[in-house]
Amino acid sequence: MYKFGVDVGGTTVKMGLFDEQGTLLEKFEIPTDKTEDGSHIIEQITKRLNQAMEEHDLTVEECMGVGVGLPGPVDEQGNILGCVNLGWGVFPVEKAFSEQFHGLPVKAANDANVAALGEQTAGAAKGRRNVVMVTLGTGVGGGIIIDGKILTGANGGAGEIGHITVNPKEEARCNCGKHGCLEQYASATGVVRVVKNLKSFYPDTGLQEECSAKDVFDAAKAGDILAMKAVQGLGEYLGLALSFVANIVNPQAIVIGGGVSRAGKILIDEVEQKFQKYVFRPCRNVEFLLAKLGNDAGIYGASALIS
Numbered sequence: 001m002y003k004f005g006v007d008v009g010g011t012t013v014k015m016g017l018f019d020e021q022g023t024l025l026e027k028f029e030i031p032t033d034k035t036e037d038g039s040h041i042i043e044q045i046t047k048r049l050n051q052a053m054e055e056h057d058l059t060v061e062e063c064m065g066v067g068v069g070l071p072g073p074v075d076e077q078g079n080i081l082g083c084v085n086l087g088w089g090v091f092p093v094e095k096a097f098s099e100q101f102h103g104l105p106v107k108a109a110n111d112a113n114v115a116a117l118g119e120q121t122a123g124a125a126k127g128r129r130n131v132v133m134v135t136l137g138t139g140v141g142g143g144i145i146i147d148g149k150i151l152t153g154a155n156g157g158a159g160e161i162g163h164i165t166v167n168p169k170e171e172a173r174c175n176c177g178k179h180g181c182l183e184q185y186a187s188a189t190g191v192v193r194v195v196k197n198l199k200s201f202y203p204d205t206g207l208q209e210e211c212s213a214k215d216v217f218d219a220a221k222a223g224d225i226l227a228m229k230a231v232q233g234l235g236e237y238l239g240l241a242l243s244f245v246a247n248i249v250n251p252q253a254i255v256i257g258g259g260v261s262r263a264g265k266i267l268i269d270e271v272e273q274k275f276q277k278y279v280f281r282p283c284r285n286v287e288f289l290l291a292k293l294g295n296d297a298g299i300y301g302a303s304a305l306i307s
């Protein structure tokens, strides 16, 4: 038997054909067509999946179904609750997808949650049942896996670690409309923003006005005081937010992924140290791991929705 994992992003749709055990057999992608409020997206995905079935000589009977990761909240009834990136409103996305794809089972979930499931089933945290993942990219995404299953919540909003308020005194506004969210400090844009705000206090810094998150981590490794301050600030806020999560769900492992995680050991060390400072003692025994699957976490996790 075979199954598909589909990861729908704002620019491309990544897809993978998997066997029943979750081994990736082939991956492929198409551009995301956002014209006419994204109304062609599902049709174009199913067309490409049908092409893959033909190429591999697969019958409908040999397909277990399709798991789909989407850049918006999905409730437990399989409705997408709006998705600005794709132009989608609220509709029963699993049902719509299944109707266009031979009536096969379709399971959808939020992309950050799906990435967490991917790392838990096939990546850095393979073999652990209770896992938290945080993705540090342009924004900060999060996913929580409890006993091998995604924690979805009443409105698909569980695991939104990036929008935990870590600094109630912050005056700048987060993309979500609040002030002082983790995302404002721990995303790639957040790290650069912190550097800009502090720059006038550190005239000797080697960092330029227009720098990237990678520049900041490289400068921190080389001993630049301003860069080190920014990385320590990230560690402080991320460690604090993860301690809140750990006090509630007591995970075995915390996986850190996304572009910013390429900073590697300097980031993990900083976060783990602060986490240990804030976490409740019985919840402190946590492995901190760097994500392994990169951009494939989405298709792996999506395929794991089908079993």
Ligand SMILES: [Zn+2]
Binding pocket: 162, 163, 174, 175, 176, 177, 178, 181, 183
């Ligand atoms: Zn926010």
